[in-house]
Amino acid sequence: MAEEKHHHHGLFHRKKDDDEIPVEPSPYSDNPIETSPYSDAPINTSPYSDPPIQSSAYSETTAYSESAPPPQPEVDYRKEEKHHKHLEELGGLGAAAAGLYAVHEKHKAEKDPEHAHKHKIEEEIAAAAAVGAGGFAFHEHHEKKETKEEEEAAHGKKHHHLF
16 A cells, blocks of 8 residues: 555646656658757747747847838727617626526525525625626726717817816
8 A cells, every 4th residue: 555656636736857758859840849048948940930039138229110100090989989888788787687686596595495595695696796797887887988088089079177
């Protein structure tokens, strides 16, 4: 019994160093696998890959062209606002549905004392889902407001704050 090895098949156990599989060159490439002089990581020198990057301590500065940056595509603020409004409504519906399910499970817990613990757990889960969906609806409401403000700023409308 003392000579038996204990095998651990857990998720977080790693192989020992003597169990590692050696890296062999691929039979499909003409070039052997090289290792970097800076680390033991293999460098892929296959003719189908990008050439290996020659690294140095510092790279040379890159000269940028005088042309303007690429134009940004026109943002359709109304479409984006409708999208956030739609998601806000879905979040509200999800919150309502999860809340109703929580009330339903609470009722079942009272009516079915034999399985009351199971129903109470499901009630708690449904209540947590309702809170999460409500938070999502709140988030989308603010995204919708932010999109509306961006649209007003893009079209030159001024927003005066009195306070």
